[in-house]
Amino acid sequence: MSLDMPKFSDLDALYDENNARVATEMYEDPDLFALEMEKIFKNTWVWVAHESEFPDKGSFKLSQVGLEPVIVVRDRKGKIHCMVNRCRHRAATVCEVKKGKTSSFQCPYHGWGYGLDGSLRALPYPEQYGDDFDKAQHGLEKLRTEAYNGMVFATFREDIEPLEDFLGEGVRKYIDLFMKQGGGFPVKVLGEHQFSVPMNWKVQLENTTDAYHFPIVHKSFMQTLDGATEEMFDFLDKGRGWVEDLGNGHSIMMMIPELEDLDEGLDAPIPERFEELAEEIRAEGYPEDQVKKIVRAVGGAGFNLNLFPNVSFSLAFFRVLTPINVEQTDIRHIAIGMDGGPAAANQARMRLHEHFQGPMGFGSPDDAEVWERVQRGTKGAEDLPILVNRGMVDEEPGEYGPRGHISAETGMRAAYKMWKRMMEQ
Amino acid sequence: MTEMSKIDSKSLLADVTAFIWAEGAMLDAKEYDDWLELWTEDGLYIMPMGEGEDYKNQLNLCYDNDKMRRDRIGRFQRGFSISSAPPAQTVRTLSRFRIEAAEGDVIKVTCAEHVVEDKFGRQRIWAGDAWYTLKVTGDGFKLHEKIVRLLNSDGMLNSFSYLF
Numbered sequence: 001m002s003l004d005m006p007k008f009s010d011l012d013a014l015y016d017e018n019n020a021r022v023a024t025e026m027y028e029d030p031d032l033f034a035l036e037m038e039k040i041f042k043n044t045w046v047w048v049a050h051e052s053e054f055p056d057k058g059s060f061k062l063s064q065v066g067l068e069p070v071i072v073v074r075d076r077k078g079k080i081h082c083m084v085n086r087c088r089h090r091a092a093t094v095c096e097v098k099k100g101k102t103s104s105f106q107c108p109y110h111g112w113g114y115g116l117d118g119s120l121r122a123l124p125y126p127e128q129y130g131d132d133f134d135k136a137q138h139g140l141e142k143l144r145t146e147a148y149n150g151m152v153f154a155t156f157r158e159d160i161e162p163l164e165d166f167l168g169e170g171v172r173k174y175i176d177l178f179m180k181q182g183g184g185f186p187v188k189v190l191g192e193h194q195f196s197v198p199m200n201w202k203v204q205l206e207n208t209t210d211a212y213h214f215p216i217v218h219k220s221f222m223q224t225l226d227g228a229t230e231e232m233f234d235f236l237d238k239g240r241g242w243v244e245d246l247g248n249g250h251s252i253m254m255m256i257p258e259l260e261d262l263d264e265g266l267d268a269p270i271p272e273r274f275e276e277l278a279e280e281i282r283a284e285g286y287p288e289d290q291v292k293k294i295v296r297a298v299g300g301a302g303f304n305l306n307l308f309p310n311v312s313f314s315l316a317f318f319r320v321l322t323p324i325n326v327e328q329t330d331i332r333h334i335a336i337g338m339d340g341g342p343a344a345a346n347q348a349r350m351r352l353h354e355h356f357q358g359p360m361g362f363g364s365p366d367d368a369e370v371w372e373r374v375q376r377g378t379k380g381a382e383d384l385p386i387l388v389n390r391g392m393v394d395e396e397p398g399e400y401g402p403r404g405h406i407s408a409e410t411g412m413r414a415a416y417k418m419w420k421r422m423m424e425q
Numbered sequence: 426m427t428e429m430s431k432i433d434s435k436s437l438l439a440d441v442t443a444f445i446w447a448e449g450a451m452l453d454a455k456e457y458d459d460w461l462e463l464w465t466e467d468g469l470y471i472m473p474m475g476e477g478e479d480y481k482n483q484l485n486l487c488y489d490n491d492k493m494r495r496d497r498i499g500r501f502q503r504g505f506s507i508s509s510a511p512p513a514q515t516v517r518t519l520s521r522f523r524i525e526a527a528e529g530d531v532i533k534v535t536c537a538e539h540v541v542e543d544k545f546g547r548q549r550i551w552a553g554d555a556w557y558t559l560k561v562t563g564d565g566f567k568l569h570e571k572i573v574r575l576l577n578s579d580g581m582l583n584s585f586s587y588l589f
Contacts, residue, residue, distance in 0.1 A: 191484025194581045220506035224496040330581055335484045350484045360487040365508035365584035
């Protein structure tokens with residue numbers, strides 16, 4: 001596929017930035033999808049793992065960069081590598097274990113063996129390749145890999161900016177704030193819910209920066225909360241939050257500003273609804289100041305940080321999208337907790353995660369339903385645009401970029417602006 | 426485990442099978458108020474992920490005590506949850522029953538469960554192993570623990586608007 005494919009020569013027709021209108025074919029054209037996989041997912045930093053998912057030397061996990069299967073692994077010196085899961089001989093995957101520990105990867109077909117850094121170590125009967133066969137030229141295809149505060153990203157591009165520059169100052173600030181929900185312990189992945197939804201990946205890209213849907217789609221979740229928590233989630237009526245474009249397609253949706261920095265407000269008494277949990281943590285032998293810090297961290301942060309193109313830091317979990325085809329996207333909701341923290345705190349975090357997230361949660365199934373309904377609805381009146389212009393009326397310059405009302409579609413506009421920039425390249 | 430004569434164990438197997446079939450029929454018919462009444466108050470309904478059995482200390486698809494069961498059913502019934510208004514329709518079969526233990530008033534039984542769901546005219550098939558801990562009471566059996574482990578429970582699933 002080439003850039004000058006006439007079909008998509010007019011990117012303005014696909015995303016009209018001035019009026020914030022998205023063309024329907026953005027969700028349903030398979031050729032456009034193929035182009036996106038090439039121009040976006042092969043040309044930027046894509047989230048692949050959290051460091052706690054492969055903590056030891058030789059631990060690995062399988063992941064994906066766009067459509068390509070990759071292995072993320074820690075070598076004997078602790079260095080992180082990411083490589084395409086494809087034997088250099090005849091393309092078989094060299095690993096089909098989702099997570100584990102190993103000293104090497106061996107292709108099951110003809111036995112080519114690769115080291116933890118992807119280098120080709122040995123192959124049976126090499127003499128048939130002749131004397132000039134160079135093993136150094138036949139390692140697994142490597143991706144450039146960098147991490148920030150435990151989050152591991154990979155890219156096929158050697159020449160793009162370092163990860164920290166791609167994230168930018170605003171994103172780095174909010175990642176650091178988000179990770180405070182370790183409550184003084186390192187953040188650790190506790191498990192993940194996975195579900196596949198018949199929708200284009202950009203429907204999901206929009207959703208984590210969409211506060212407007214929350215009281216509608218998640219009414220049945222809100223009805224199961226205690227009064228104080230329900231009040232906290234009533235962020236549209238309270239209206240103190242905001243959405244801000246952080247550059248490079250990233251955005252922040254600050255729903256509960258009093259939970260922006262979990263280290264603040266620690267002098268306040270423990271809310272009554274957390275008293276039972278606090279008592280359990282005290283019983284595990286933690287001093288009172290630490291109990292307060294842990295209890296406050298259990299509920300998570302007060303914001304969603306949305307990163308282009310595939311990961312969000314959402315209140316208390318990570319949400320990862322993997323495009324499958326133009327009308328199918330896999331979603332992972334990754335539960336996080338406190339590495340070495342009190343058992344009661346991690347139990348509480350997992351129960352909170354189960355309450356909202358995943359195939360049986362009180363929130364995710366309703367999200368999945370409306371995402372699918374978007375995809376189904378696009379079959380009608382295909383010339384109508386999708387509107388992402390909400391909140392343009394009173395958008396103001398923020399700290400890092402345009403800032404709008406908590407229910408503004410500022411974050412979607414940030415993502416589509418980046419989408420266009422990458423598709424133009 | 427109590428020694429059971431062949432006749433006793435056959436009769437017990439028939440009784441628990443009838444109870445679990447009736448429970449399955451309730452879930453297909455979405456007779457959730459009746460279903461809630463089948464439970465002991467401290468009973469747990471769990472759908473785990475992967476192989477682990479330390480349910481309290483691992484992430485599950487659901488880990489429902491009495492309050493969570495009632496909240497879940499309330500969510501299904503009130504009409505505000507778009508995924509369950511309308512919900513998928515289901516037809517399930519339960520088979521391969523085996524009594525694993527019967528001691529005092531506690532019976533442990535396991536079986537296979539197949540569920541076919543239909544929504545938007547699209548059918549999906551789910552299979553899993555189920556483990557029940559039943560308590561014998563004056564009112565007949567009560568559910569004390571029910572664990573359903575789907576095939577691919579820790580892999581890519583879809584969202585569910587019904588119970589297994």
